[in-house]
Amino acid sequence: MGNFIWDTNLKVRLMGEGLFNLLFWMYFPFITVYFGEALGYHTAGLLMAVPPVFSMLGSLLGGAMADRMGRRPVMLIGTVLQTAMFACFALSSSYWIDYFSFIGIGIGGAIYRPASSAMVADLVPAQHLRRVFATFSTSNNVGAVLGPVLGAIFFFHYRQELLWTCTVVLLLYFIAINRLVHETRPFSLNKERISGSVLHVLKEQWRGYGIIFRDKVFMVYIAAGIFALIPIMQLDMYLPVYVMEHVPSxxxxxxxxxxxxLSGKEIFGWMVGFNGLLFVVFILPVTKWFQHWKERNVFILSSLLAGAGTFFVGVNSNIWYLFLITIIFTFGEMVRSPVTQSFISRYAPGHARGQYMAADSMQNTIGKFLAPITVFLSSWLHPMGIFSLILGFSLISIMLYIRLFRMNVEQQGISA
Incomplete structure (x- = not known):
């Protein structure tokens, strides 16, 4: 990391987010199955397409607020909302209250993330961004090693206790942010006054996003990311359904x-745990191995590995074969993570960094909106038809990434 010194803000977030993600991975991989078993997979596929829409709106709002109010207040708002929704989930005795609580958790996380990412970009010099984001990915995925394995037991048998633990951890993290984290919004932005009605503020922020959405290079980047993320997201969408229904004990x-x-549920838990273990062990070395690669080539390699790896899950049901394929699609996800965050941190202008971070998160939220289509179609299509569709999404993303970097070079040539 050279002479880079970690700020207190970064240390608090590294520990807090790492602990929460241990609990997150104990419930999230099983949420589609949870609603599918209760309401039917056809209904669950439709329901799982809705939360990303609210998350997208929450992310856009969070990004605008982060540039206007500051990073720290928005992180506090997002954290307290997630805390309240986990408590609601824990107290619920209805699947529909569970579902709306799950949406609320997603909105809280969506409000939190742009401010959190902008804070990293505020504090870290450009030459260290890939390494810092890779370190955060390592911390976030430590929980992904044990979380799914434990979640296969705790989520289905001790769900209330798990949800209350998430509530308490987030409450403690809220206190830590409030007491230890300082504001990082650029000084030039701090001089701006917050004035006018709420409607005026929303109109002003929408105009800011209008400028971003007219950025053709950025919009191609968003479209490419959406198609690239759909295969990656199948680990939480179609793969649990496929493994639990088609992979024998x-x-x-x-x-x-x-x-x-191992039963089908346990095999899937081990696959997700292995996915997390690979992240923890290899994210920093992989970031170092690819640090001199062009971003274009990293994005293309990522889409190819994720799409092809997911496709080949449907070829064989042997457990050791599935672990081998997990390595392939995990590396596809792994190589893109630090590069995506460093690309947008470098591309976004400082005065609108929060909004660009929020707009960047659209590829994640729209991808989550589209990803459940595989679960929805699984009632009619053969598994290999679903896996072929997933591969098709990754090939579209490769073509868009090629187009993106051609446009970026042309844009830089014009501005030079």
């Missing part, structure tokens, strides 16, 4: 006539 290993048997 089998032995992980045998020893002297005894076998360690």
């Amino acid at each position: 089998q032995a992980l290993f045998s020893w002297k006539g005894d076998s360690f048997m």
Whole structure:
């Protein structure tokens, strides 16, 4: 990391987000299955397409607020909203209250993320961004190693206790942000006064987003990211449905006539845990290996590995084969994560960094909106038809990334 010194803000976020993500991965991979078993997978596929719409609106609002109010207040708002929604989820006795609580959790996280990412970009020099974002990815994925394995037990048998633990951890994180985190919004922005009615403020922020959405290079980047993320998101969407319905119970290993048997649910939990383990062990080395690669080539490689890797899940149901394929699609996700965040941090102008971060998150929220189409179509299509569709999305993203960097070079040539 050279001579870069970690700010207190970064340390608090690294520990707080890392702890919460341990709990997050104990429930999130199973949420589609949870609603699918209760309401039917056809209904669940439709329902899971709705939360990203609200998350997108929350993200746009959070980004605008981060540039206007500051990063810290918006992070506090997002955290307290998630805390309240987890408490509501824990107290609920209705699947529909569970569902609306899940939407609220997503909105709180969407409000939080642009301000959080903007804070990193405010504090970290451009040459260190990839490494810092990779470190955050490592912290966030430590929980992904054990979370899904434990979640296969705790989410289905001790759900209330798990949700209350999430509530308490987020409450403690809210207190830590309030006491230890300082504001990082650029000084030139701090001199601006917050004035006018709420309607006036919203109109002003919408005009700011209008400028961003007319940025053709940026919009191609968003479109490419949407198609690239749909295959990556299948780990939380179609893959649990496929593995639990089509992968038979089998032995992980045998020893002297005894076998360690895993059910479909447990096999999926191990796959997600292995995915997280790969992130923890390899995210920093992979970031270093690819630090001299052009961003264009990293994005293309990511889309190819994620799409092809997910496609080949449907070829064989052997547990060790599935672990091998998990390596392929995990590396597809892994190589893009730090590059995506460093690309937009460098591309966005300082005065609108929060809004660009929020607009950048649209690829994630729109991707989540479209990703459940695989679950919805699984009632009619053969699994290989679904996996072929997923591969098609990744090929579209590759073509868009090629177009993006051609446009970016042309734009830089004109402005030079």
